Amino acid sequence: MADTVKLPEDSFKPISADDRTALDSEKIAAPSLTFAQDAWRRLRKNKGAWISLIVLAIVFIMAFGSIFVSPHDPNAVNPSYANLPSKIPGIGINGFNGTLVQAGQRVDAYKQAGASNLHYIMGTDYLGRDLFSRVLYGTRISLIIALVATLFDLTIGVTYGMFSGWKGGRIDTIMQRIIEIILSIPNLVVIVLLILILKPGMTSIIIAIALTSWTNMARLVRAQTMELKEQEFILAARTLGERPMQIAFKHLLPNLSSVIIINTMFTIPNAIFFEATLSYIGIGISSPQASLGTLLNDGQKNFQFLPYQMWWPALVLSIIMLAFNLLGDGLRDAFDPRTKE
Amino acid sequence: MENEKNILEVRNLQVNFKTYAGDVKAIRDVSFDLRKGETLAIVGESGSGKSVTTRTIMGLNASNADIASGTIKYKGDDLLKKSEKEMEAIRGQDIAEIFQDPMTSLDPTMKIGRQIAEPLMVHKGMKKEKALAQALEMMKLVGITDAENRINDYPHQFSGGMRQRIVIAIALVNYPEILIADEPTTALDVTIQAQILNLMKELQDKISTSIIFITHDLGVVAGMADRVAVMYAGKIVEYGTVDEIFYNPKHPYTWGLLSSMPTMDTGGDELPSIPGTPPDLLDPPKGDAFAARNAYALKIDTEKEPPFFKVSDTHYAATWLMHPDAPEVTPPAQIVERQKKYADMQSKLVQTQRTTGPVEEEEEQQ
Amino acid sequence: MAKYLAKRIFYLVLTLFIVITVTFFLMKLLPGTPLTNQAKLSKSQIALIYEQYGLNKPVWQQYLLYLAGAVRGNFGTSFQFSDQPVSYLLSSRIGPSLQIGLQAMIFGVIIGIIVGSFGAMKQNTWVDTSATFVSILGISIPSFVLAVLLQYYLGLKLGWFPIAEWGGFIYTVLPTLALGATPLAESARFVRTEMVDVLSSDYIELAKAKGLSRTGVIYHHALRNSLIPLITIVGPLAVNIMTGSMVVENIFSIPGIGEQFVKSVLTNDYPTIMGLTIIYSFMLCVVLLFTDILYGIVDPRIRITGKAN
Numbered sequence A: 001m002a003d004t005v006k007l008p009e010d011s012f013k014p015i016s017a018d019d020r021t022a023l024d025s026e027k028i029a030a031p032s033l034t035f036a037q038d039a040w041r042r043l044r045k046n047k048g049a050w051i052s053l054i055v056l057a058i059v060f061i062m063a064f065g066s067i068f069v070s071p072h073d074p075n076a077v078n079p080s081y082a083n084l085p086s087k088i089p090g091i092g093i094n095g096f097n098g099t100l101v102q103a104g105q106r107v108d109a110y111k112q113a114g115a116s117n118l119h120y121i122m123g124t125d126y127l128g129r130d131l132f133s134r135v136l137y138g139t140r141i142s143l144i145i146a147l148v149a150t151l152f153d154l155t156i157g158v159t160y161g162m163f164s165g166w167k168g169g170r171i172d173t174i175m176q177r178i179i180e181i182i183l184s185i186p187n188l189v190v191i192v193l194l195i196l197i198l199k200p201g202m203t204s205i206i207i208a209i210a211l212t213s214w215t216n217m218a219r220l221v222r223a224q225t226m227e228l229k230e231q232e233f234i235l236a237a238r239t240l241g242e243r244p245m246q247i248a249f250k251h252l253l254p255n256l257s258s259v260i261i262i263n264t265m266f267t268i269p270n271a272i273f274f275e276a277t278l279s280y281i282g283i284g285i286s287s288p289q290a291s292l293g294t295l296l297n298d299g300q301k302n303f304q305f306l307p308y309q310m311w312w313p314a315l316v317l318s319i320i321m322l323a324f325n326l327l328g329d330g331l332r333d334a335f336d337p338r339t340k341e
Numbered sequence B: 001m002e003n004e005k006n007i008l009e010v011r012n013l014q015v016n017f018k019t020y021a022g023d024v025k026a027i028r029d030v031s032f033d034l035r036k037g038e039t040l041a042i043v044g045e046s047g048s049g050k051s052v053t054t055r056t057i058m059g060l061n062a063s064n065a066d067i068a069s070g071t072i073k074y075k076g077d078d079l080l081k082k083s084e085k086e087m088e089a090i091r092g093q094d095i096a097e098i099f100q101d102p103m104t105s106l107d108p109t110m111k112i113g114r115q116i117a118e119p120l121m122v123h124k125g126m127k128k129e130k131a132l133a134q135a136l137e138m139m140k141l142v143g144i145t146d147a148e149n150r151i152n153d154y155p156h157q158f159s160g161g162m163r164q165r166i167v168i169a170i171a172l173v174n175y176p177e178i179l180i181a182d183e184p185t186t187a188l189d190v191t192i193q194a195q196i197l198n199l200m201k202e203l204q205d206k207i208s209t210s211i212i213f214i215t216h217d218l219g220v221v222a223g224m225a226d227r228v229a230v231m232y233a234g235k236i237v238e239y240g241t242v243d244e245i246f247y248n249p250k251h252p253y254t255w256g257l258l259s260s261m262p263t264m265d266t267g268g269d270e271l272p273s274i275p276g277t278p279p280d281l282l283d284p285p286k287g288d289a290f291a292a293r294n295a296y297a298l299k300i301d302t303e304k305e306p307p308f309f310k311v312s313d314t315h316y317a318a319t320w321l322m323h324p325d326a327p328e329v330t331p332p333a334q335i336v337e338r339q340k341k342y343a344d345m346q347s348k349l350v351q352t353q354r355t356t357g358p359v360e361e362e363e364e365q366q
Numbered sequence C: 001m002a003k004y005l006a007k008r009i010f011y012l013v014l015t016l017f018i019v020i021t022v023t024f025f026l027m028k029l030l031p032g033t034p035l036t037n038q039a040k041l042s043k044s045q046i047a048l049i050y051e052q053y054g055l056n057k058p059v060w061q062q063y064l065l066y067l068a069g070a071v072r073g074n075f076g077t078s079f080q081f082s083d084q085p086v087s088y089l090l091s092s093r094i095g096p097s098l099q100i101g102l103q104a105m106i107f108g109v110i111i112g113i114i115v116g117s118f119g120a121m122k123q124n125t126w127v128d129t130s131a132t133f134v135s136i137l138g139i140s141i142p143s144f145v146l147a148v149l150l151q152y153y154l155g156l157k158l159g160w161f162p163i164a165e166w167g168g169f170i171y172t173v174l175p176t177l178a179l180g181a182t183p184l185a186e187s188a189r190f191v192r193t194e195m196v197d198v199l200s201s202d203y204i205e206l207a208k209a210k211g212l213s214r215t216g217v218i219y220h221h222a223l224r225n226s227l228i229p230l231i232t233i234v235g236p237l238a239v240n241i242m243t244g245s246m247v248v249e250n251i252f253s254i255p256g257i258g259e260q261f262v263k264s265v266l267t268n269d270y271p272t273i274m275g276l277t278i279i280y281s282f283m284l285c286v287v288l289l290f291t292d293i294l295y296g297i298v299d300p301r302i303r304i305t306g307k308a309n
Ligand SMILES: Nc1ncnc2c1ncn2[C@@H]1O[C@H](COP(=O)(O)OP(=O)(O)O)[C@@H](O)[C@H]1O
Pocket: B017, B018, B019, B024, B026, B044, B045, B046, B047, B048, B049, B050, B051, B052, B053, B062, B064, B065, B281
């Protein structure tokens, strides 16, 4: 087995200092990823999450951009153009070409209404309002409600969870019991009660949703805080006499961020869902304001004859929910090393 | 190198893992034999490829594993060529495995009696009652007290040491030809470690199985193994009998491992561990993988991989220091001492041989 | 076990007591009386009605009376149907809600288990992708949208199922599907995650090392270990079904408590709303208690003792 090849003269000289540094640097060349880099890499690989992020960006830009540019005034009533179906220029497929079936015959609704030169890409509602503009408007309201509610819910949930987890002991037990009691009534019931007390409207919806949906965040944050509390860097900070507030902001929050971000991605669609349900029931947003829920409710009344009036808002609502869920999933997989492949 | 005595022959095994960053070359040309009835220890730092080797033998590698080359001959058949069905028949019947962490390797929701009986039901087609009866015998054999009453307990009702006994019972219930123990004591307390090792030795005699004993701790090898293979960065760098590895080590990596091992003399003092970290197997270095951490590195180490140099018939080391042209180096003091002991032992052996006449030579051809 | 049960039941009663108390005083904050829906009445008539509802007594007396009544299942008289006790109104409606709720739960969880475990077993294949897609879709489409779509396409257009009526089992199919979609999606997702975790665990590797076949490993070890934790989400799923039923019952004209809840909210029928809140909370507490006990029974690691937590 010994070698038979002729080796260079100096082969058996001990390694020089230069060579050694070269060897050492080779070692470092290995790509060692930090936690954030690693998470980022995994997120980047997740096509669903990426598409969702892009879709959400588009939805946000369009919904909020429509404050400045909207194809039509979402509240402009025009009875003569009422209930016009979808008409997207250049698309001849039934359902998108401005025709609908009347008494067994497909007719051009736009011609009938004397609006052949117009096109409403999502059609119009029973008052002749442009559905596309209303969907944009409704999306905006739904998103605002969801985001503001989530922001409150985040603040309450994170503070409550951190406090409970940090204090531990009796205080923790009592705080957890309170959560259990809140959780023993279905959220929607509590929300409805709160809205009845606060009078229906955007603000009360936001408050009601915020006041009921923080429990999940609080529980997750508490669990994580209890784990972190025992770790050395926190113990060190405590022995060094850092104040609880300092520890919370400097040490706890950064380490809680992945839990918080992931859970937020699931809180937002939940809030959107609650808002839609409330408006659908009829105690949410009321006209002339619109949200995806009210649009669904309006559309559902005529679904048999003018299905597009519900299809469009339903589609937008589902896409937003889908995107948040996929993004949340993607983030969770990215932050959770267990799913590492 | 076919050999009657070899029950397992691993040749030129190469295993890569496909990852996002490229291929991790986890096993890079590994060959070794396991003889009937012996215990072969495979020693190396964590990450050196010990577990991948055992998983490859069991046919249980991760889905991203690619066995690039090699053969694993068990009783003459190449395990790597066997179908999944054929491997199922071998696993737990001919080759069994014990894993590192007894706390997680038992099904938490199944009674332990049933878990021990399972291999019997799978391989011997036994009915549950009969298999449970035999499982009970096995429980007694591995030293679980009050076995009759504990057969219906769940894993969480046992301590770590007891759980490892249960895992051993599962592995041995079919009297396998080969037992692979992948760091079976790493997760246990020192006192429990000794008990488990004793149990394994004892059972090996009773049911005459061959053991591949994986560990990163040379300390537990001494009383356990007949032969030792030292593994580094996906390669075997030195192998020989226990005495040869312990008292006449030739590879600087083995020196490092031995120096970082607690002994009676060093006691609880700070142990010098090998400085540096193992190389990245995504892009293994040219030449000797240990060069960067090797205080005795030669120029050639950075250029060419060392072949195995023969020390004795049973002892080989893959280091350029063994090359006739290599400069004479003085190993660390501790190693020198060990080698001196070895020399003494050898000369004593020669003396006793002279007085008692030649003993039967243990020719162990590699 | 008995000690544990007693303790849990004590907590259940305590929770309900707090729920009743809080709802009662919240309701007192609300504007409106039983007279809001009535035409002009004379002073004496008003006094009479106030007496009938006990509204002339001090609040704390009203509260005690309410509490005493609630214990016996008496939640006062409906504002909307002024001669009907709330308990009577609701008792006839609870059956249909329970039926579709249970059906939706069973349907959703069973199909969810199947979808989820196939996804996990065929991890990172098209099976997994479609299973994930189904579950994400089920979570993303609100049940009331699904209800309208099912009603229109399967009911009206294809005529497979009767709609807007309530009768035998056939009438429950569409609402069950609409309500079961989210539990299906949630449990599929949950089971997939659990099973992926379980499949990569050490004891599964040991099971493989024993020589068990793929199906043997799944059937004897993976399934049980990944399904046991599913019990923990039955509570949240029940909440989801209760929430969904409020709208879905409306869409399918099911005479259940969900539909009644919405009706009562729209007509400010406070006694009925309160009664329903308590009933919902009671049902949820029972579900949570039941699942906790079940979990303790099926998971050998959890020993039910009288000790807290
Ligand atoms: N599934 C896998 N994918 C990628 N790399 C792997 C995989 N399994 C093991 N490895 C790599 O193979 C090398 C050897 O691992 P292992 O055999 O577990 O080491 P040990 O000697 O500690 O048992 C390590 O570098 C490890 O990162």
